[in-house]
Amino acid sequence: MATYDFLFDKTGLRDWCDADAVASPMSMSQLLSQVGNDDGTSGNTLPFPSLDTLHEACAAIPQTRDVTAGVEDGFLAIKDSLKFVLDPLTQPLSWMLDGALYAFTAAPWWVVIPLLIWVTWLSTKKRGITVFVAAVFLFFGVIDHLEVALQTLSIIMVCTSLSVLLGVPIGILMSRSDRLQRVMLPILDMLQTLPSFVYLIPLIFLFSVTEPKLYGIAIILYAIVPIIRLTDLGIRLVDKDVIEAATAFGMTDRQKLLGVQIPLALPNIMAGVNQTIMMSLAMVVIASLVSAPGLGVLVLRGIRNLELGVGLVAGFGIVLLAVVLDRCSKAALQRVDPTNKSR
Amino acid sequence: MTSSKIQIKNLYKIFGTNPESVLPLVREQGLGKPELLAGHAHVLGLQNINIDMQAGEITVIMGLSGSGKSTLIRHLNRLIEPTAGEIMLDGQDVMTMNSDQVRRLRQKSMSMVFQNFALLPHRSVLQNAATAPIIRGIDTAEAEKTARTWLDRVGLAGVENHHPWQLSGGMQQRVGIARALSADSDVLLMDEAFSALDPLIRTDMQDLLLTLQTELQKTIVFITHDLDEALKLADHLVILKDGAVVQQDSPQKVVMNPADPYIEEFVGDINRARVLRAGTIATSGTPEGHMVGEVDANDTLETVIALAAGRTTACVTVVDNGKTVGKIEMRDLLSALVPYKSNNQS
Numbered sequence: 001m002a003t004y005d006f007l008f009d010k011t012g013l014r015d016w017c018d019a020d021a022v023a024s025p026m027s028m029s030q031l032l033s034q035v036g037n038d039d040g041t042s043g044n045t046l047p048f049p050s051l052d053t054l055h056e057a058c059a060a061i062p063q064t065r066d067v068t069a070g071v072e073d074g075f076l077a078i079k080d081s082l083k084f085v086l087d088p089l090t091q092p093l094s095w096m097l098d099g100a101l102y103a104f105t106a107a108p109w110w111v112v113i114p115l116l117i118w119v120t121w122l123s124t125k126k127r128g129i130t131v132f133v134a135a136v137f138l139f140f141g142v143i144d145h146l147e148v149a150l151q152t153l154s155i156i157m158v159c160t161s162l163s164v165l166l167g168v169p170i171g172i173l174m175s176r177s178d179r180l181q182r183v184m185l186p187i188l189d190m191l192q193t194l195p196s197f198v199y200l201i202p203l204i205f206l207f208s209v210t211e212p213k214l215y216g217i218a219i220i221l222y223a224i225v226p227i228i229r230l231t232d233l234g235i236r237l238v239d240k241d242v243i244e245a246a247t248a249f250g251m252t253d254r255q256k257l258l259g260v261q262i263p264l265a266l267p268n269i270m271a272g273v274n275q276t277i278m279m280s281l282a283m284v285v286i287a288s289l290v291s292a293p294g295l296g297v298l299v300l301r302g303i304r305n306l307e308l309g310v311g312l313v314a315g316f317g318i319v320l321l322a323v324v325l326d327r328c329s330k331a332a333l334q335r336v337d338p339t340n341k342s343r
Numbered sequence: 344m345t346s347s348k349i350q351i352k353n354l355y356k357i358f359g360t361n362p363e364s365v366l367p368l369v370r371e372q373g374l375g376k377p378e379l380l381a382g383h384a385h386v387l388g389l390q391n392i393n394i395d396m397q398a399g400e401i402t403v404i405m406g407l408s409g410s411g412k413s414t415l416i417r418h419l420n421r422l423i424e425p426t427a428g429e430i431m432l433d434g435q436d437v438m439t440m441n442s443d444q445v446r447r448l449r450q451k452s453m454s455m456v457f458q459n460f461a462l463l464p465h466r467s468v469l470q471n472a473a474t475a476p477i478i479r480g481i482d483t484a485e486a487e488k489t490a491r492t493w494l495d496r497v498g499l500a501g502v503e504n505h506h507p508w509q510l511s512g513g514m515q516q517r518v519g520i521a522r523a524l525s526a527d528s529d530v531l532l533m534d535e536a537f538s539a540l541d542p543l544i545r546t547d548m549q550d551l552l553l554t555l556q557t558e559l560q561k562t563i564v565f566i567t568h569d570l571d572e573a574l575k576l577a578d579h580l581v582i583l584k585d586g587a588v589v590q591q592d593s594p595q596k597v598v599m600n601p602a603d604p605y606i607e608e609f610v611g612d613i614n615r616a617r618v619l620r621a622g623t624i625a626t627s628g629t630p631e632g633h634m635v636g637e638v639d640a641n642d643t644l645e646t647v648i649a650l651a652a653g654r655t656t657a658c659v660t661v662v663d664n665g666k667t668v669g670k671i672e673m674r675d676l677l678s679a680l681v682p683y684k685s686n687n688q689s
Contacts, residue, residue: 245461248420249475249526250450263465 002056003047017058075202083206090213093162093220097212100154101293105147112150113137124331132327136320145295145317152284152294152321159216159280163224164273171231171269172257181232192225196286204290215287222283226275234268235261270333277325285318295321347431348398348530348562349419354428355392356414356586359385362426370427376585388414389586392428397579398529399560403594405573406583412566415583416534419564420453421445432530450479454526458535460515462507468494468518469503475526486525493521497551513544517551524555531563538567549575570609574598574618582606595623599679611682616644624679625661625669632658632672640668644679647671 008014047053051064104112113134120133140146174181199218207214238261246260262269288296295314302311357365357379365383368374369390376387389411396402406412417423419430421437430437432452440448454475462471469487470477472494476486494503497517507515516536523531533552537545549572556563567573573580574594581591590602598618601607622640633656638646640663651657651673661669 239461241457241459241461242463244422245455245457246463248422248449248455248457248532249478249522250446250448251478252446255478260463 002053004049004054004057008058013058017060019060075205079205086206090207090217093158093216094211094213096158096162097155097216100158101151101212104150104154109141109146113141120328123335124328125335126331129327129331133324136324139320140317143313145298145313148293148295148298148314149317149321152281152296152318155215155219155284155287155292155294156277156280156325159219159223159284160273160277162216163220163227163276163280166220167224167227167272167276168231168269171228171272172235172262174228174232175235175261184228184232188225188229191221196222196283197289200287200290209291212292215284215290215292218287218290219280219283223276223280226279227269227272230268230272230275231265234265234272237268238264266336267333270329270336274326274329274333277329278322281318281322281325347395348433349394349396349564350429350431351392351394351396351415351418352429352431353391353393354389354415354418354430355426356388356411356418356423357385357426358388359383361385366426387586389418389425392588394581394588394591396562396564398562400578401556401563401565401576402579402581403565403567403573403577404581404583405567405570407568409585410583411586412568412583413534414586416532416564416566419530419532420449420455450475450526452528453530453532454523454528455532455534456516456519456523456536458538460507460512460519460539462515462518462522464507466506467503468499468505468507468510471507471518472521472525474522475528489525489527490521493524494518496524496555497521511544512540513548516540516548520548520552520555524559529562531561533563533565535566535568537572538569545572552576570613571618574613582609594618595620599623607682615680615682616648619644619679621647621659621661621671622663622668624675625671626675627669630658630660630670630672632656634658634660636660637662637667638671639663644676647676651676 008017051062051067054061055063116137117130117134121130124130137146137149140149170184174184196218199221200214203214203218207217242260242264243256246256251259284292284294285296285299288294288300295317298314299311299318301307302309302314355366355369356362357369359365362385365374365379365385368383369379369387374382374387376390379385379387392415394402394404404412404415414423418425419432419437421440425438428438432448437445437448463474466474469490472490473483473486476489477483481489491503494500494517497520499514499517499521502510502514507518510518516539519536523533537548540548552563553576565573565576567576577594579591580594580597582589582597584605590597590606592600595618597606598610598613598615601610620640621638621642621644624644625640633654635652635654635657636650637660638650640661647659650659655673655677657673659671660667661671
């Protein structure tokens, strides 16, 4: 007999329990206890009244595995309608990722590398960083990792620019409405704390694994958080006296936003861009689990096949890429800082 | 009939969750600031303010911190909304304006100078000074021409392309003044404009303001906590305490006849010889002492003392616009130099 039989006998719920009792498949723990000749109630221990334990006493109570099955069924039920909406909406993301991947890998190395060096010089105007970037990409070329590194880079570029494009307006809206901020902050907290693998699970069901938007969405969801947060923070931190002066001289909200708030929040916004780049780099490695090309694939191969050298070299490549992106974005940040006194 | 540029009538400001609910208590039962805070958890910012500000004059509103002076000046261009009352600018009620009208008012009729300068740190000095015309939509070249003129006038020619952080505090506030002047508004609101500056620079800026004012004849509302500054600049002096007007009059009259002990205490510390003017203490009658010369009614008592050169029996004639208006005996001058309070005791 089960431990909690008395509960249902005493409260007169026995009839309800047995009413539609159907012999359900045995759970693993039941099976194990049978094998071990243990009826589960021996001894004077009082098992925690979990769903499984209560199910033994009353068949009408669902087992724990029904909960996870319920979540799954629920998701599958809305999957089609969700897909119907999201599929066309996110299709451009697939095109952009495909396009960027194609452009970077199809172009010959003697176009891509000088182009990257030139862009670095334009955005940073720092000789040291430009030389470093040139050295890094030549190194990738020498060890035959140029193509995968460029794949990773192109995914990051697409995802980061989309994150900024979406994140900055959201951040601006948040900074103007305390209510929106109260709604958004828990969502951002959740996006930031959710283990990065968990993003992939529902996405795999929604889209086919061969579609680039699958990992594109995962990366953007993960990387958009800092740009939203820092845009919101940056605008809220703009000197109240300056805003008051702008109001006192009769600026419209639009003039205030474009002429005062955004320029003065720019250092914080750029710090957000830097964080967003770093986070998409972190995610693009994990996204190789769902067919994102690039250095992550090699890391994954290192783990799967215990190819130590392949994994470590690819990992080192990711570090180099991270340093390049970090230095470039920080140097660019310094140049746009309107109050930067060292200019 | 009146040339009042700005009239403030029965203005009340109460801070709190529901100011309207406690307004009658203040208005009809005369509840004070401490009682309102203790009994109703509302802060009385301003109570029953009535001030007439004449066109072309400097009205100085003086009070210690927490007296509500910064709150009051922000009502004039509606950076703060009042709980009750009217503010008339050229006979038009500022309080009934919609947001578009208020914005036009801020762009054209009232410009403001701030204690902490509040310049735009990412714009050059020239761009800062051109703020007002640019906001109004005047094209950049013309706006910058106006700005350049005013920067010259405040003595900042040559630093147009610097950024505010490259300038000293005094220079930054000159930019602030140029910015306010290039709006070409009749009314200038100055919120503790010189309080953040060093004493010497502050004196310079006061002189600059007075020089500009003799020429421009703007209606200036000046906030300060410094009595010397107030007496130097004011045509009309309003003294604020706990959100209420304690006395308003010409500065000479405030010094000679303080309305209550609070103001007596204030005026006790000042250099009366430098503040009081000959016209204020001139008396009629036949001169008794040894006549040593004549002074203008607007000259300070320091001038009279210098003229007397230490002779206690001396006497001077006071002249206003070429007409003799009275005389000053040295003994009257000496008693005027002692604050009101001790005057009564003797």
